[in-house]
Amino acid sequence: MAFSKYFPISMLALLCLSLFSVCVRADFYRDMTLTWGGPRAQILSGGSLLTLALDRGSGSGFQSKDEYLFGKIDMQIKLVPGNSAGTVTAYYLSSQGPTHDEIDFEFLGNLSGEPYILHTNVFAQGKGSKEQQFYLWFDPRADFHTYSILWNPLQIVFLVDGTPIRVFHNAESRGIPYPKNQPMRLYSSLWNADDWATRGGLVKIDWSKAPFTASYRGFAADACVANAGRSSCLNGPQKSWWAQSLDAGARLKMQWARKNYMIYNYCTDYKRFPQGFPPECSLEM
Numbered sequence: 001m002a003f004s005k006y007f008p009i010s011m012l013a014l015l016c017l018s019l020f021s022v023c024v025r026a027d028f029y030r031d032m033t034l035t036w037g038g039p040r041a042q043i044l045s046g047g048s049l050l051t052l053a054l055d056r057g058s059g060s061g062f063q064s065k066d067e068y069l070f071g072k073i074d075m076q077i078k079l080v081p082g083n084s085a086g087t088v089t090a091y092y093l094s095s096q097g098p099t100h101d102e103i104d105f106e107f108l109g110n111l112s113g114e115p116y117i118l119h120t121n122v123f124a125q126g127k128g129s130k131e132q133q134f135y136l137w138f139d140p141r142a143d144f145h146t147y148s149i150l151w152n153p154l155q156i157v158f159l160v161d162g163t164p165i166r167v168f169h170n171a172e173s174r175g176i177p178y179p180k181n182q183p184m185r186l187y188s189s190l191w192n193a194d195d196w197a198t199r200g201g202l203v204k205i206d207w208s209k210a211p212f213t214a215s216y217r218g219f220a221a222d223a224c225v226a227n228a229g230r231s232s233c234l235n236g237p238q239k240s241w242w243a244q245s246l247d248a249g250a251r252l253k254m255q256w257a258r259k260n261y262m263i264y265n266y267c268t269d270y271k272r273f274p275q276g277f278p279p280e281c282s283l284e285m
């Protein structure tokens with residue numbers, strides 16, 4: 001191939017180092033800890049596949065071994081097939097403590113053939129209440145799709161198969177808290193939330209369909225790893241995503257997704273904020 005004519009093998013190896021996440025195979029044994037649910041959480045296929053299950057006894061969950069302070073994190077997820085009503089699959093970054101930061105994807109299950117809801121939220125210094133919800137433009141239980149979080153000092157971007165669906169800007173200069181000092185770990189869990197998840201709690205879990213199973217593969221964290229209060233990026237981040245913001249094409253894609261698939265936005269919920277919307281709402285898009 002033409003490429004190798006110009007780049008000796010050693011250069012390719014270097015390229016692999018800088019694109020670490022792309023060249024190193026995902027290995028859940030190396031990257032994740034199964035945290036609850038006993039045998040309901042499993043790592044399979046030599047580390048390349050992870051599954052979580054929910055049955056009458058319990059849900060299950062896992063977390064990343066590393067903590068991150070900024071990064072671009074991708075995961076392919078295939079949600080609970082068939083009737084998943086009443087189940088929630090949460091996939092999020094979170095720090096510890098009462099004034100924690102959090103960046104959330106939550107997938108609210110539904111009856112067979114009825115749409116999942118993708119619920120998103122951002123917590124900064126303990127304060128959340130920034131919910132936005134979406135339908136997806138595909139059936140998320142039919143196959144794996146990539147859910148990504150880009151978190152840098154400028155903004156947080158939620159992406160689905162590379163299409164941005166939501167941006168939360170760093171507007172600290174206007175007094176709006178932004179997650180930037182507390183390292184966050186990645187967490188995922190599958191649990192029973194049938195008191196609220198599907199049609200506001202109207203549709204309950206059908207336990208005759210248990211166990212419910214969600215599957216994960218292709219985890220890639222191109223991130224600054226925080227270790228004992230120090231970041232692996234202290235000597236300058238040297239990461240392409242560090243100053244990344246949305247270009248015109250990405251902005252158009254996001255407009256398309258939000259126009260056609262957004263079903264709830266706290267920034268337009270007049271009933272909830274009769275006295276006026278939170279200040280970050282004026283920075284939407």
Ligand SMILES: *[C@@H]1O[C@H](CO)[C@@H](O)[C@H](O)[C@H]1NC(C)=O
Nearest residue numbers: 108109110114115117198199
């Ligand atoms: C489930 O399906 C109903 C009916 O189509 C829909 O109103 C609802 O938004 C769907 N999703 C959830 C999680 O309730």
